[in-house]
Amino acid sequence: MDELDRVLISLLQLDGRISLEEIGRRLGLTGMGVKKRLKKLLDEDLVKVTAAVDVEKLGVKLFLVMVDIGSPPKRMEVLRLLSECPRIIYAFTLIGAYNVCFLLAAEDEYVLESILSYNCVLGRCQEDIRRLEVYSVAKSCIPQHVMLRIYLSRRGLEETPCGVSCLACEGYERQGCLGCPATKSYRGSFP
Numbered sequence: 001m002d003e004l005d006r007v008l009i010s011l012l013q014l015d016g017r018i019s020l021e022e023i024g025r026r027l028g029l030t031g032m033g034v035k036k037r038l039k040k041l042l043d044e045d046l047v048k049v050t051a052a053v054d055v056e057k058l059g060v061k062l063f064l065v066m067v068d069i070g071s072p073p074k075r076m077e078v079l080r081l082l083s084e085c086p087r088i089i090y091a092f093t094l095i096g097a098y099n100v101c102f103l104l105a106a107e108d109e110y111v112l113e114s115i116l117s118y119n120c121v122l123g124r125c126q127e128d129i130r131r132l133e134v135y136s137v138a139k140s141c142i143p144q145h146v147m148l149r150i151y152l153s154r155r156g157l158e159e160t161p162c163g164v165s166c167l168a169c170e171g172y173e174r175q176g177c178l179g180c181p182a183t184k185s186y187r188g189s190f191p
């Protein structure tokens with residue numbers, strides 16, 4: 001990545017709707033020159049063009065979930081199972097007292113409690129989860145907008161992407177859990 005690529009990326013980060021011609025004007029390139037540079041960055045998987053949302057305006061709450069998952073294979077399995085979860089915004093592996101951290105979205109604290117108490121992959125009942133700690137995010141400040149993976153919601157699946165059956169879950173039966181937004185049994189307002 002050279003200086004022109006850095007500026008191109010910066011301009012897109014400031015305004016994702018900026019035209020290639022306008023970027024070219026600022027960089028001293030043609031629109032086609034910018035298009036080729038952007039295609040190369042995309043092809044190299046160095047950048048991804050995406051839409052971020054203001055979750056507060058959508059009525060969604062954010063939670064930071066710190067987890068200590070026992071074994072490395074189980075850690076990788078949990079990350080794999082949650083890769084298609086519409087509630088997971090970011091997942092990080094850590095070095096420290098906790099080895100995985102999730103930025104998770106839920107309708108409210110009650111839904112989060114159901115997710116963590118029952119049959120979910122992140123549930124306290126899972127045998128390799130040694131401990132977890134949860135923080136409610138008061139406000140998303142930097143950046144204000146986050147990539148809520150809306151494209152993973154409302155898919156009408158029979159079973160959750162992580163393999164859990166909402167209909168067989170005690171939390172869902174008791175009406176505390178709204179279910180997974182990717183399933184047709186979902187009863188909530190998640191985007």
